[in-house]
Each structure stands twice: as structure tokens, then as C-alpha cells.
Amino acid sequence: MPKRAALLAAVALTLTACTSTPEKPTVAQGGEDFGKATQLSNGFGTTQKPGEFPRTVKHAMGETKLEKKPERVIVLDTGELDNVVALGIKPVGIAYTDGSPTMPSYIGEKGGTPENVGTTNNLNLEAITKLNPDLILGSQLRAEALYPKLSAIAPTVFSVRPGYVWKENFLLNAAALDRQADAAKMLEDYTNKAVETGAAIEKKLGVRPTVTALRFMPGRIRLYAKKSFIGTILVDAKIPQPSPSQVDDLAAEVSAEEIGKADADFVVYSTYGDPAKTAQASVLGGPLWSGLNAVKGGKAKPVQDETYFLGLGVLAANVVLDDLKKQLGA
Incomplete structure (x- = not known):
């Protein structure tokens, strides 16, 4: 069995059907690193040229290597959804917010019909695994504790947090998707x-x-x-x-x-x-x-x-x- 397939099978066997993210506020206000998100985002992205793969993307949880241009993308929050759709990609999976559990009307059909993989505060890791993604986009704020499991499923790139650093997050997501010029x-x-x-x-x-x-x-x-x-x-x-x-x-x-x-x-x-x-x-x-x-x-x-x-x-x-x-x- 190929190494990646074996890894996915192992992950699927060890995950419960629905795994809750450790409790965090729906929106984090203040906090020691809140005002540092812009500074912490400096240097995120890639040094690879457009079209060049494999590429290494630096992000909030370290570095992630992408062997090829992603085609099956899962988004774990509304910011990542907006970002990938803006760049012409329909995600295969999505985690909606508890307060708005459907495709936003302003995105509509442009977002396609992605599978539901839980909510931003309650990710379904088994559903994520079954979708066989080649990129997972999210944030450290939402799912830091689940990053090791997510990155075992597929290459995973995390911003520091959603919110006021949305422009930095857009450029980070674009770096993983090889669409930096479009985002800029x-x-x-x-x-x-x-x-x-x-x-x-x-x-x-x-x-x-x-x-x-x-x-x-x-x-x-x-x-x-x-x-x-x-x-x-x-x-x-x-x-x-x-x-x-x-x-x-x-x-x-x-x-x-x-x-x-x-x-x-x-x-x-x-x-x-x-x-x-x-x-x-x-x-x-x-x-x-x-x-x-x-x-x-x-x-x-x-x-x-x-x-x-x-x-x-x-x-x-x-x-x-x-x-x-x-x-x-x-």
C-alpha cells in the first residue's frame, strides 16, 4: 500500500467520527498575542517562483511542503472559504461557523457544493479524511490542538487567526495555491x-x-x-x-x-x-x-x-x- 494511502487509513481508524476542538472563544478578543498577529504573519508564504512545485510554505505552525498544486482543498473557516473562492477554487470540504451553518449568500454558487466537515469549533476529522484532500486551510486560533492530526491527513497551512489580518491570510492561502499574483x-x-x-x-x-x-x-x-x-x-x-x-x-x-x-x-x-x-x-x-x-x-x-x-x-x-x-x- 502506498505510504500516503496507508497513512490515511491509519488516521481514519484512529479518529472518532466527530472530534471537538478544545474549547476556545468563538472570537478571541484581546489576549497576549492578539495585537501581534500582523507581526507574527510577517514572512509567511513561499520563496518558490510561480508554478514551481514542490514548494514549502511558511505559516503559523511552521513549514509545510506541497508536492504539487492543490486541487482538493478543505477550508476550516469563512475567511479561507472567501479566499479560495476569490481565487477561482471550489473547496471539496468546509467547516461552517455555528452562527451561519450554510454557504454565504454573497458567495452562492461560486462556492460549489462542498461536503460539511463539522463546524469551526467542532471539526469532523473522519469526514475530512474521507475527502482525500491535498490541502487544508485554517488558523492557529481555531484548531491549533488539531494541527498534528490534520497535517497527518494532508498538507495543512494555518494563519495566526482570522479577522483583522485577513489580507495577510489571503496572501498566505494564495501562496499555497500558487496564485499570489492574483491575490495581490x-x-x-x-x-x-x-x-x-x-x-x-x-x-x-x-x-x-x-x-x-x-x-x-x-x-x-x-x-x-x-x-x-x-x-x-x-x-x-x-x-x-x-x-x-x-x-x-x-x-x-x-x-x-x-x-x-x-x-x-x-x-x-x-x-x-x-x-x-x-x-x-x-x-x-x-x-x-x-x-x-x-x-x-x-x-x-x-x-x-x-x-x-x-x-x-x-x-x-x-x-x-x-x-x-x-x-x-x-
Whole structure:
């Protein structure tokens, strides 16, 4: 039996049908290395020339050798999904988030019909093995403890974490897929679009309005800040956030009684998962919410969680820019 086939068979025999990732927060806020993700990502990628295989890819868990250009790719989070689809690849397997367990509508048919391999917090290693992947893409934050088992199944490349380092993650994934030039061009186009979007909004409104990105989650309410996906988009478009959201972190957490901190010229808000499991209904139906200037002015708008907060890639970022123009009336 060939060495790889024997290894896959051994892995399949030793894995339970569903293996849970050791408990970690759905989104890691703060922490010792949170603000270092960009620095830690420096040097990730490959020194091989386009089209050159085998190639070695440096990433968050070390180095991974790819013998050939990957064709059967499994993605373990929404950022990796966005990245591979942007590069013209339909993954064979996917781990969805608990709060959004289906193909994002903004990706739709472009994502194909990948097999479900569990969720980001509860990977099914047997399902991953059966798909016979030749590349697994994920992050250290989500599945660090499972990396040895995943890399025994197929070459595995991990970013440090999802979120505000989405551009670095895109380039890392592209290095493994031999599509670095395509990714670089997409990021350049995105940057230009962000600048143009901010300018169009300012031209229409006469000012760059402040925008709060508010998210209701089970047990918490967040004002997303600079080191978040939506935060980076607002920064790139030079659209300011009000002071409560200007922390150098993922988000500022507030209570229902502190919802006044969400006030801005515009508020965009969404819910992670089932709204009934969050404080959304009580907050939106309460007097503090109705007293916000943005609400009184008709400038508090619901948005898609799957793009503004879960997209984590260039496709979602472009959708968010288009939607921001719409929501802000530009």
C-alpha cells in the first residue's frame, strides 16, 4: 500500500467520527498575542517562483511542503472559504461557523457544493479524511490542538487567526495555491475601491460620517473596533468611528444599559446566529435605543452578518463597501 494511502487509513481508524476542538472563544478578543498577529504573519508564504512545485510554505505552525498544486482543498473557516473562492477554487470540504451553518449568500454558487466537515469549533476529522484532500486551510486560533492530526491527513497551512489580518491570510492561502499574483491584484483593486467609496460618501454627504458597527451575540453586545474585519474596511475607506469604537482591539463590549455608546452618524448592526439567543429584541425595543440620534434620524440600519462580520475576505470586503455606499446614501 502506498505510504500516503496507508497513512490515511491509519488516521481514519484512529479518529472518532466527530472530534471537538478544545474549547476556545468563538472570537478571541484581546489576549497576549492578539495585537501581534500582523507581526507574527510577517514572512509567511513561499520563496518558490510561480508554478514551481514542490514548494514549502511558511505559516503559523511552521513549514509545510506541497508536492504539487492543490486541487482538493478543505477550508476550516469563512475567511479561507472567501479566499479560495476569490481565487477561482471550489473547496471539496468546509467547516461552517455555528452562527451561519450554510454557504454565504454573497458567495452562492461560486462556492460549489462542498461536503460539511463539522463546524469551526467542532471539526469532523473522519469526514475530512474521507475527502482525500491535498490541502487544508485554517488558523492557529481555531484548531491549533488539531494541527498534528490534520497535517497527518494532508498538507495543512494555518494563519495566526482570522479577522483583522485577513489580507495577510489571503496572501498566505494564495501562496499555497500558487496564485499570489492574483491575490495581490485583488487586494490592490480592493484598496482603490475603498478609497473611492470613502470619497464618494464624502462627496454626497459633504462629510465623512462616523459609523458604528454593532453586533448582537449570545451573552454580549459588541462595538467592533479597529482590529476587526469591518474595522479595517472603515479605516481603508477613511470612514471614522466614534470614540467608543476607536480602541486598538477587536471590539468594545457594552451592556444593554450602555447602548448609548453605539451612537454615531450611522449605525450598522447585525446578529450572530439566532437573534432570540441575544439581547437584540430587548435593546431595539427599548427607550435607550430609540433615543439614539442615529435611530431618530433613520440612520440605524440592519446589515448582513455573513459579510460585515463573518466574511473575512476580499469578496466580502467588496460587498461591504458596496453596501456601505447604499446604507449611507451615497
